[in-house]
Amino acid sequence: MTNSVSAISNDSSATQQTSAAAKNVLGKDAFLKLLTAQLSNQDPTEPVDNQAFIAQLAQFSSLEQLQGVSSRLDSLLLAVGSSNQLGAASLVGKDVTFKTSGFDLEEGAAPALQANLSSRAAVVAIIQDSSGRAVRALDLGVHDAGTFDVGWDGRDGSGTALAPGHYTVKLAATGVDGSDVTVEARSRGRVRGASFDGDEATLLVGTNQVNMSDVVQITQS
DSSP states (O other), X not given: OHHHHHHHHHHHHHHHHHHHHHHTOXXXXXXXXXXXXXXXXXXXXXXXXXXXXXXXXXXXHHHHHHHHHXXXXXXXXXXXXXXXXHHHHTTTTSEEEEEOSEEEEOTTOOOOEEEEESSSEXXXXXXXXXXXXXXXXXXXXXXXXXXXXXXXXXXXXXXXXXXXXXXXXXXXXXXXXXXXXXXXXXXXXXXXXXXXXXXXXXXXXXXXXXXXXXXXXXXXO
């Protein structure tokens, strides 16, 4: 019984706090009514000071402008969201290249795996299965800045074809002076669909869920 009373008391307190917060918000209409009431009930022998009246009008004008800006921003956000959805839908059926560290290996098909270098470097790739176990190490040699195919054939170090599934790649690049060089893993595939459930549109590429922000290249099928 005590717990029930406590819960009711807490709910009542929360409701009162919410109501108090709502009452503390002064909207445009309430501000105008307050200003009108002040002018209607002022003492004729001691009218409102001109400077104070002008300041109140300026506050009212600022409030009205801010509400207008907020409304326009809401409309702009809706328009941007609709534009992003249309942009994502237009990519269905096209081939895209996207940033990723994970990819799906399909039976009978070599994975479309790429590396992007910021400058000339020697590159090494480690392929891992879904459990994080290394299944293949590849010495990719020295490459200039730009993007090139990793050239993995979907086999382990002994030449055995690996089972279809999800794999990851870890890339390391060393410059001619021995320093680390930025290298980024990428994949490519055809867009089969688009999802708009989250804040950002998501593309379905093969079995991969790809964020629009990770797409770096689009090519016509």
